[in-house]
Amino acid sequence: MKILVLNSGSSSIKYKCCEMPAHRVLASGLCEKIGEPAGRVTHHAGGREEVVEQAFPDHAAALEKVLALLTGAGGVLQRKEEIDGVGHRLVHGGEQFSGSVIVDDAVVDAVRANIPLAPLHNPPNLLGLEVARRLLPGVPQVGVFDTAFHQGMEPRAYLYALPYELYREDRIRRYGFHGTSHAYVSRRAARLLGRRAEDVNVITCHLGNGASMAAVRGGRSVDTSMGFTPLEGLVMGTRPGDFDPAVILYLLKDRAMSADDVNRLLNKQSGLLGLSGRTNDMREIEAGARNGDERAALALEVYCYRVKKYIGAMTAVLGRAHALVFTAGVGENSPTVRSKSLAGLEDMGYALDAAKNAAARGTEADISAAASRARILVIPTDEEIAIAEETYALISG
């Protein structure tokens, strides 16, 4: 069965065409700068890369080009009708979706109704969904939500101690994100331990440009660091994670910033970038710290200290973790972040093997010392493959 996975952003579409259940990637790529004068698609298939520079006035034009690349001369498909299903990454499913769904008009309406909860993400996700339904009529479309995996959290984990009316009337609560990734790597961790997902507790650290952690008990997320939006929790590339919300009042009143200014400050100018004053890229932060850049060193310290605090919190939530997983760009590739984040946690059950940690980059590895109570694992995440799995499972019944 051939599954097309789409991740539609405001000016981009990331895609992967997979043969399922073989998990074989036939083609993948990124269409960028949609709506700008100069657009570009980078298409990978059969070990080759093809770059097409072309303007895409809208998402429909971009997806048409993607379909043309998949089916054109030397393409991986003969006709677009060979696509058996399309899996869409949808960011916010609110409280309606605790799993993936086959998309119908009611699902589209529900995603639209959740736009106030994810004003930056849900509109482009919807656009991709609507365009795919139009260009591939009759092909089942599946929605896979970033929030769904965390919907099993109990009220004590998802409620903020704000006036309850704000939850009842406006649904202000913790939702959590990166659910597809947390679910995928926690399942994989159980398999690597040789145990059933139902029988293990796993802490998953998704450290990419965005970063979040989840406590997974018996295959279900019971707590997570991101909240109402992806701003809460860990330090990220350009977002601060936790801080006192009174800072926002101060910025609005004493520094006379507008709501838009504060939004930009929190989403684009904080985190590693804000602290270092230079970059949101952990590779450059680490290089800076090595070369005597004090602000880069500080950013690295704050980042890892926050990860450590959350590992403590998630360990308390679970009582004990059988495995701790590092994933995403930073988690998969940075021995420095992993060792700094776990320093001093040996008595809590997390002891690294320094040599294994240093060697683990981008591939699955057990990097724990023999004496470590919890297994410490590096597991590359693959959100697109996870979406393809969900899509395949739903449409094959």
Ligand code: ADP
């Ligand atoms: P996204 O959240 O956008 O999907 P990724 O999961 O790809 O991002 O993570 C991107 C980040 O991973 C980059 O910003 C970079 O800081 C970090 N990264 C990638 N490779 C390394 C590396 N070798 N060492 C440290 N950090 C890395």
